[in-house]
Amino acid sequence: MSASPSDGVGRGGEAAIRVADVELLVGTTKGGFMLRPDPQASTWSVRGPFCDGWPINHMVGDPATGAIWAGGGGAWSGAGVWRSSDGGDSWELSKLTTGELDAWAADDPDFAQSIGWSRPEAPFGDEFSQVWSLGLAGDRVYAGTKPAALLASDDGGATWAEVESLRQHPSADEWSPGAAGLVLHTIVADRADPAKLWLGISAAGVFASKDGGAAWERRNSLAESSGAGSAADAGHPGGPEGGQVGLCVHNIVQAPGAADVLYQRNHVGVWRSGDGGMTWVDITAGLPSTFGFPMRVHPRDPDTIWTIPLNGDTEGRYPPDAAAAVWRSTDGVASWQDQRAGLPQESCFFTVLRQAMAGDTADPAGIYFGTNTGSVFASRDEGESWDEIARHLPTVLSVEVLERS
Numbered sequence: 001m002s003a004s005p006s007d008g009v010g011r012g013g014e015a016a017i018r019v020a021d022v023e024l025l026v027g028t029t030k031g032g033f034m035l036r037p038d039p040q041a042s043t044w045s046v047r048g049p050f051c052d053g054w055p056i057n058h059m060v061g062d063p064a065t066g067a068i069w070a071g072g073g074g075a076w077s078g079a080g081v082w083r084s085s086d087g088g089d090s091w092e093l094s095k096l097t098t099g100e101l102d103a104w105a106a107d108d109p110d111f112a113q114s115i116g117w118s119r120p121e122a123p124f125g126d127e128f129s130q131v132w133s134l135g136l137a138g139d140r141v142y143a144g145t146k147p148a149a150l151l152a153s154d155d156g157g158a159t160w161a162e163v164e165s166l167r168q169h170p171s172a173d174e175w176s177p178g179a180a181g182l183v184l185h186t187i188v189a190d191r192a193d194p195a196k197l198w199l200g201i202s203a204a205g206v207f208a209s210k211d212g213g214a215a216w217e218r219r220n221s222l223a224e225s226s227g228a229g230s231a232a233d234a235g236h237p238g239g240p241e242g243g244q245v246g247l248c249v250h251n252i253v254q255a256p257g258a259a260d261v262l263y264q265r266n267h268v269g270v271w272r273s274g275d276g277g278m279t280w281v282d283i284t285a286g287l288p289s290t291f292g293f294p295m296r297v298h299p300r301d302p303d304t305i306w307t308i309p310l311n312g313d314t315e316g317r318y319p320p321d322a323a324a325a326v327w328r329s330t331d332g333v334a335s336w337q338d339q340r341a342g343l344p345q346e347s348c349f350f351t352v353l354r355q356a357m358a359g360d361t362a363d364p365a366g367i368y369f370g371t372n373t374g375s376v377f378a379s380r381d382e383g384e385s386w387d388e389i390a391r392h393l394p395t396v397l398s399v400e401v402l403e404r405s
Contacts, residue, residue, distance in 0.1 A: 022360050023402045027056035030394035032070045034088050044389040051082045060134045061402030069157050071131030071143055076100050079130050083157040098122045135187030138194035144184030148201045163213040178202035178248045186252045203248035206277050219277035220244045230284040231269025239268035245280045251295045251354045255302035265295045283333035288320040294357030303332040308352045318349040326383050342386035355398035370396030
């Protein structure tokens with residue numbers, strides 16, 4: 001499948017040449033897909049679906065080796081991580097848990113024979129239903145699950161073991177599920193030190209480790225300077241209270257530079273930390289709503305970030321006024337500007353989910369996002385203008401960038 005300029009999709013010219021070494025990894029409800037620009041035709045080609053059509057919550061790639069991992073699953077299939085070492089041409093599954101299909105086939109030999117089923121090796125039994133997130137830290141691959149647990153692989157995703165210290169945290173008995181369940185949806189590894197990790201769990205908050213997961217600290221405290229910002233004024237039961245940011249964290253990103261600057265998209269508000277998540281400041285003021293999911297930080301400027309506000313958790317979860325916009329701050333979130341050129345400005349009711357926004361490291365930086373209506377949008381000028389580079393995909397659950405080194 002490819003999109004052509006006559007469709008109004010994939011326009012780019014010189015911009016497409018600028019991103020010729022970029023490939024988008026797109027997780028959807030019906031498998032993983034890969035999008036790649038064609039500089040000659042100024043279009044983007046779409047490959048997929050991969051991973052036997054499993055729901056794929058997240059895909060990541062290693063730019064040094066080109067290896068790709070795709071995590072997902074569900075009640076029917078069980079959970080697992082697919083991996084490819086040849087750029088997506090072939091895939092191998094590390095099945096982690098069993099699903100309804102396995103139970104059905106185990107009880108019905110004729111059905112099992114008709115689908116070529118054999119009893120799988122599933123080292124975690126039926127302990128969790130999905131892999132929700134993936135992360136790379138040095139030579140280690142991490143996976144977050146639903147219900148929330150952290151797994152690690154030291155052999156490229158072939159075998160997995162639980163990082164048991166996380167669920168042994170003293171707060172574990174207090175963790176409560178968000179609307180999607182108790183999910184470990186975000187894994188951030190420090191660029192310079194892979195032993196430094198941050199996790200986002202909905203709805204248990206932010207957790208950090210300095211020693212590769214041997215021990216964890218819960219980091220959800222409001223900074224004294226945060227005051228009563230627009231998130232506090234939202235009057236939502238999931239909002240900040242008792243000296244803590246709301247525990248239903250939606251996304252975490254790490255800014256470039258030596259300082260441990262983090263940004264957090266919460267169920268209520270957008271937050272900044274200058275101390276590795278020890279304390280958080282409300283930076284929501286200026287946005288049209290306090291609710292949303294995705295975030296992206298500039299690859300070189302720690303004061304430039306992007307987010308996509310939605311109208312509210314019970315109001316439909318679509319862009320305010322049904323007009324799509326990506327909002328950017330370039331001054332350390334003293335102010336926000338809406339970026340709309342090329343995005344639908346009427347009757348727009350899509351949702352952009354927590355892992356469905358990504359960026360490259362080009363200059364100017366490219367920004368990408370996917371929607372639950374099956375479109376992928378790209379900006380090659382830091383959000384100043386947007387092109388729809390794919391449409392009619394299944395519901396997009398995640399978008400990541402693989403830049404070939």
